[in-house]
Amino acid sequence: MTSASQQATHHADIVPREHLDFKLNEDIPRFWMGGDPFKTRFFDAMSTLFPVGEKFFIISVREYRDRVTDPKLQREVRDFIRQEAQHTLVHKQFNDRLQAQGVDIEYITNTLEQDLIIEAPKVTTAEQRLAATAALEHLTSMMCTCFFERRDLLKDSDPRVRAMYAWHAIEEGEHKAVAFDVMDKVARSSYWRRILPMIGVSIGFPITVARIMHHMFVVDGFSFWQRLGLWARGLWWFWRPGGLFIPTLGYYFAYYKPSFHPWKVKEMPSYGDWVQNFARTGDPIAAGNALHAAGQ
Ligand SMILES: [Fe+2]
Ligand SMILES: [Fe+2]
DSSP states (O other), X not given: OOOHHHHOOOOOXXXXXXXXXXXXXXXXXXXXXXXXXXXXXXXXXXXXXXXXXXXXXXXXXXXXXXXXXXXXXXXXXXXXXXXXXXXXXHHHHHHHHHHHHTOOHHHHHHHHIXXXXXXXXXXXXXXXXXXXXXXXXXXXXXXHXXXXXXXXXXXXXXXHHHHHHHHHHHHHHHTTTHHHHIIIIISOOOHHHHHHHHHHHHHHHHHHHHXXXXXXXXXXXXXHHHHHHHHHHHHHHHHSTTSSSGGGHHHHHHTXXXXXXXXXXXXXXXXXXXXXXXXXXXXXXXXXXXHHHHTO
């Protein structure tokens, strides 16, 4: 039988990029997305999840590493791990900024570490954790691909933070199939073993992000009524027709097709513009600007 991955057509190289400087120690506005607290804190909340989340991904894939026999997939697993480790390093730097603003990064990290790294292995199988990783990698690549299509979304953002997310998005696009391929070719997970964890993370992930955003709004000093207004406007921004999430639904639901493979869904727009600019300048902020400018 042909596996889903054997039918996929395109493949980007997975290039780990190290020692990147996004100048995150400079003076960056608290609400770096055009002064908008809701949009800013949505992305900030995700940043707080990355260090432990990516550790969970690395551990989940590494558990199958010894059983990967295909040399190409072996290399991809190695480079996937290297990329995720770099993302963690940079997001930790960014999260230090949030900690200085009063966000309880330590509590968020410790809670997540307890849930994902300590408790999850007691109640789930390695196959389930790998499938959860593949599902979360799909949600990540969905956001990277669909958000960077929206030039208006990041238009007024601080170029340094935008560049950090652009780089992260580029690399998530490059390695988006690795966890899936290990699940498909090595763990040989059935359709339902792939889909059920996706349903679980599709519920758990937004709830976790919302709880962290709530904490951030309290830290920011917004009153109850101000927070209610932020959520009302923010949820409309998410869910209105043509809003942030409606255009991602096709990408999201593609995962539920039995023949799904990550390389069958659309790729990140202007990927080549970022890669070319970074190759020429070696400057991730210039590359981030080029990525943003390319689609204008
Ligand atoms: Fe990542
Ligand atoms: Fe990833």
